[in-house]
Amino acid sequence: MLSKKTKYGLKALTYLARHEESAPIQIQEIATAENISRKFLESILLTLKKNGFLGSKKGKGGGYYMIRPASEIPMTAVMRILEGPIAMVPCVSLNYYETCDDCPDEATCSVHHLMIQVRDSALEVYRNHTLADIIRITVPE
Amino acid sequence: MLSKKTKYGLKALTYLARHEESAPIQIQEIATAENISRKFLESILLTLKKNGFLGSKKGKGGGYYMIRPASEIPMTAVMRILEGPIAMVPCVSLNYYETCDDCPDEATCSVHHLMIQVRDSALEVYRNHTLADIIRITVPE
DNA sequence: TATTTATCCTATAGGTTAACTAGGAAATGC
DNA sequence: GCATTTCCTAGTTAACCTATAGGATAAATA
DSSP: OOOHHHHHHHHHHHHHHHTTTSSOBOHHHHHHHHTOOHHHHHHHHHHHHHTTSEEEEOSTTOEEEESSOGGGOBHHHHHHHHTOOSSSSGGGOSSSOOOOSSOSOGGGOHHHHHHHHHHHHHHHHHHTOBHHHHHHHHSOO | OOOHHHHHHHHHHHHHHHTTTSSOBOHHHHHHHHTOOHHHHHHHHHHHHHTTSEEEEOSTTOEEEESSOGGGOBHHHHHHHHTOOSSSSGGGOSSSOOOOSSOSOGGGOHHHHHHHHHHHHHHHHHHTOBHHHHHHHHSOO
8 A cells, every 4th residue: 555655745746846947835835735734744855855856945935846857757766765665575675675584485485476576567667657757647738 | 565464375375275185284284384373374364264265174184275276266356355455545446446535636646547557567467367377486397 | 972173253462654743953035 | 133944853643463362163083
């Protein structure tokens, strides 16, 4: 299940990307527009900033803004920061690999092999989309 | 992330399917073979039984056994019972659909559309596999 | 019929995480 | 200097996951 954090983060990113040219946008505005708790959104935007997806400005007229075009933000990167590993099991994770303590041998583990395929199928979706793509979907023509 | 319940359930199913012909197999045997807490596995096997994946026999010589060939058990069904919805968001779930309370309109929600694609890609993997397939993977030749 | 074996069932404890909140520090603009 | 807005740390609450306890039920055997 997708965490609220991820969901809110994605919504905030799309909101900001739609206003890419304009002045910084305040947390409160995004929170109101997208029905998100202000304080919670605050922490999410902060981690997005720390991970290089957003810029920010303090004080009056401050807020958050895109730091690079949405078309250059791959969904794989966003998902990994917000949601964590794309794989459903640590032992098939590309970026967060861990061995299973209960499993004697990955090579003969049926779960392992199945989950590799699930991971790859999800990866293909994310790799084929940038933030710009998922905005485009919502604004047909 | 895949729950232990699902992981253990899958391992137990593959174990049982590999001994399809033989007499009922006791919880303890599976627990030992697959490194699973006996009591925990007990509850998992019970739900698998209640959902028509396994049969059981009480008393001496009792245990669990496959009720139909592994080749007739689609992974979609197993995953839904053990792990729950395949979709990452309730609003794109085929079998466990729920509206999002924070989202005014699914049709214009970018998260919604992305998650439909992720769901479909996972579904394709699960639909193309039965329990028999994931056993086959582990026993090369 | 008594005993042993093994599943069935309910309840619950303990730990972890998710979702959200509080309050103030730091920076910016006027 | 004052209002504004992000930055940072910490804490709260509730749900869920993992695992366990203990007895009820049913079957086999002697």
